[in-house]
Amino acid sequence: MxxxxxxxxxxxxxxxxxxxxxxxxxxxxxxxxxxxxxxxxxxxxxxxxxxxxxxxxxxxxxxxxxRAGDSIIVAKSGAPHVDRKPYHDAPCKAELDRLPSVLELPPETVRTLLPYLERLFGGFCGEVRDGWGTETITPAFQNPGYGSYFSSSVSLGLVLLSSTIPQTAKRVLAERMTQWGLDIAGAFYDRRVNTSNGGHMQGRKALVILAGHLLGIDDMANPDTRNPHWQETIGYETLERPWWFAGRPPADAGRWWHVWHPFGYGTGWFVTKPPREWTQDRVDGNGNTIRGQRFYLSYMNQVLGGQVGTALAMRLMGLQREMGSAFIGAIAQWMEGPPAAAVEELRALGMTWPWGTDYTVGPGAGVCADAWRSVGGMVLP
Structure with missing residues (x-):
């Protein structure tokens, strides 16, 4: 057969x-x-x-x-480079005392989002395949496979877990998000390379860190020790040269040293050059559209805006280094927005983005951005 x-x-x-x-x-x-x-x-x-x-x-x-009872065949043997030692061999219990209690959320926001997120994170989330269409392949649509959907849901969940609502109210969501971190850990500890264009990988690292943090599993709280190829690790960089407008008035423009690499290492370096030099879409000889650098940045609102709450929560939990300082710095830049002259320079070339906003699929638009501003924003790392 x-x-x-x-x-x-x-x-x-x-x-x-x-x-x-x-x-x-x-x-x-x-x-x-x-x-x-x-x-x-x-x-x-x-x-x-x-x-x-x-x-x-x-x-x-x-x-x-x-074996008898199996229903889906996966043709796979153990890879020689995979470390199969157990990550933890003792009983675990999520320690909710490790969650911050800082963010004041409107009661109506909590009443709307908490049951929604508890349902969303309620099922199994093991990764069975890669690619953009994960949510259409995994049984019963068990997780939102598209990266910005997934990451923005994690972002909202982390904001609720960092809020001042009682621990008893956080417990179900905390345990379910922790379980998702455990569910997906194996798929990402096999040392695969996670391309940095968002997609299906984005947002997974935060869940693994959360699980390790709450369960006291050091390797999971700092997952780069096992796999340094996470999207949020290799997809962001702190450069020696800042964005093109740095060094001009206002003086604080020089803080823009962090970049997002849309399609692999090095693909974000173009922001150090003036926007007029950024490439545009073109059509090749076969009629295929070749995307340009200007198109790449059109996804900033999803990729960066979709993780505003994640960056905030990781800093509140003291996990900035584990999550990635360049990653958090890029989101802080997004929330701050460039100086007015740089924004106008972009606008004149037809590039407008909703700086300082978050992104979500479903309920909760604006919640993460409001939470960010409620604590006075953040100093760029």
Whole structure:
């Protein structure tokens, strides 16, 4: 029996009943039997089937047997570079005393957001694949797979956990967000490279840090010790040269040293040059649109605005270094906004962005930005 989806082919030892997920991927029903996977062609895995991200060695998969009761075949062997030692081998209990109690939120905001977020974080969140369409593949739409949806939900949750509402009111949300950090930790501790353009990876690191912080698991509270390739780690940088307007009046413009790399390391350096030099979209000889640097920055409101509450909460918890100082600095810049002359320079070239705002999918628009301002903003790191 041979199953083929896109460029993935799995050869089984005999015929088995199958059904198809909404996206067309086949699901093998093992029942009380066992399935022998004889071979597979995994050339397409790095794109959207399992997640061998660029830069990582390809998995070599030997024939394997799926036990009775399994329903989805995953052709994968243990990678030699994965450290399989347990991260923690003692009972854990979330210590809510480690959460800050600083942010004053309007009662109506709490009444609206708390049950919404408790439901959102209520299911299992194990990552079973990479790619932009995660939420359409994971069983029962178990998590919001799109990066800005995911990260803005985490951002809102962290603001509530950092608020002055009673610990008893925080407990359910804290435990569910902690569980999500545990659910996804394995998928990101396998040392895959998480590309920095937002997408499905964005916002995961904060959950793993939260889980480690509340459970007292040091390796999880500082996950870069196991995997330095998180989106929020490699996607941001503190430069030796600041943004193009630094050094002009006002004097504090020189603080703009942090950049977001939209599509991999180095792709954000162009902000050190005048905006008139930033590339624009173009159409190649085959009619394909090639996106320019101006388009890249159009996602700042999602990528940076979607993590305003996360940056705030991490600083309130004393976890700025673990989350990434360049990451938090880039969000602080977004919330401050450039000086008026720089904003006008961008506007004259058709580039306008909602500086100083947050981004969310669903309820809660403005909550994280208001919380940021309620404590006087933050000094840029």
């Amino acid at each position: 041979i199953l083929t989806t896109e460029s993935l082919t799995v050869t089984l030892s005999r015929r088995y009943p199958i059904s198809f997920a909404p996206d067309g991927n086949p699901i093998v029903h093992v029942g009380t039997d066992t399935v022998d996977v004889l071979s597979h062609d995994a050339d397409f895995l790095w794109k959207n089937v399992r997640g061998n991200i660029e830069g990582m060695p390809p998995e070599q998969v030997a024939p394997l047997t799926c």
